[in-house]
Amino acid sequence: MVLPGPLARLVEELSRLPGIGPKTAQRLAFHIVEQPQERVTALANALVEAREQIRTCSVCCNLTDVDPCRLCSDPQRDDALLCVVEGPRDVMALERTREYRGRYHVLRGAISPLDGIGPGELRIRELLDRLQSGEVREVILATDPDPEGEATAMYLSRLLKPLGVKVTRMARGMPVGGSVEYMDEVTLAKAMEGRREIT
Amino acid sequence: MIYHAEGIVLRSQPFGEADRIITLLTRPEGKVRAVARGVRRTRSRLMGSTQLFTYGSYLLVRGRSDLETLSQGEIRESLRRLREDLDLMAYASYACELVDRMMVEREPDEFVFGLVLAVLRQMEAGSPPFGLVRYLELALLDRLGYRPELDGCLRCGKAWSPGNGWGIDGEAGGLICPECGTAPTVRRLSPGAVESLRRMRSLPAERAGVLRFSAETAREVRSALRDLLDARIEGPLKTRAFLESLEAAPWKEANHGRAGSD
């Protein structure tokens, strides 16, 4: 069966989303066109508004609707601690532990030579700028304990050590090869507790 | 078809919510790609054996798609230093990308499997990674039908004898003598660089870790092999940029004298 033009276009757009194969895209598309008009309008508006209103925080590089973001402008947080993570979802995961009261810096990725992602593709320049003020006493590297996260941590450690700031690596209370965003709260809290200085 | 295979993880990419697609260089089936389901979940049994650069034993299922399913995996040698040292990670990534790019899927090659394993093992054991990847480059060219001419001039057949004015033509695939070497594609090489290339070829893979070059020879050998490879591989190698960015990293001062590096 040949899909009617508009439906085919919807399938095509949906199948560009991560983790959505052609079959899933078709299933979603057929589901969407059978919904009441107002539901679909709400979905479309949510998509457009999210894209329009979400930007990168000029301080921590996290995604936000206000700049600086709420975590950066919260006076209760400790400016001396800076936790470096790969992505926005890692911030959410760490916030769920309620263990950590410092600030964050979001790299928006990890070094992955095989994917052509080097230090230049990450928000490292912004991190260095933040350290200029001298307020940060400790940088906690909380990248994933997989090869890309480890490479990123090693790279940052070499880059930051000469600046005289203390650099620690979140402890491996977590399985090697895992990913911060999928860890349960207890494991994450333990890992944060047992962080160590990186050599 | 279900089969057991020794393999080396050349690549491991996140796929969907919790899966990974790994590229394995296997001994019996050559390069294959396999999906490892649920491997990014905390308690997955497959997590360890699907780590990049791991040498393991795998149980694979081949269906009708071009993607196998990884059913079981067991680590033989973790080769963990390759993941825990930034420079080694960069070199090992380069080695794996090169193999991935040059090998065709599902074409077994016992020799190449042994070669890659020997190179990664010696890298893990602390041999200079620079020489090991140069060795790998030449050995892959030799094995895969692009054997560069290093015994004499490609054009006139004049036998190599150490002297100035010789060069390498990557496009044509070998040495060019001083008399024939007028084309702009010919890169001049010092006699020492040519001898280094020839010596590399005479070494068995298990001994490639002994290779060391002076800084100047290292640069020449690297450029010569790059010319030869670029004529055979389409598009740039992604890992090369990272290796270069490490060499130019802010914490690297003038350490050109260090054996094996440049």
Ligand SMILES: [Zn+2]
């Ligand atoms: Zn912020």
Ligand SMILES: [Zn+2]
């Ligand atoms: Zn000639």
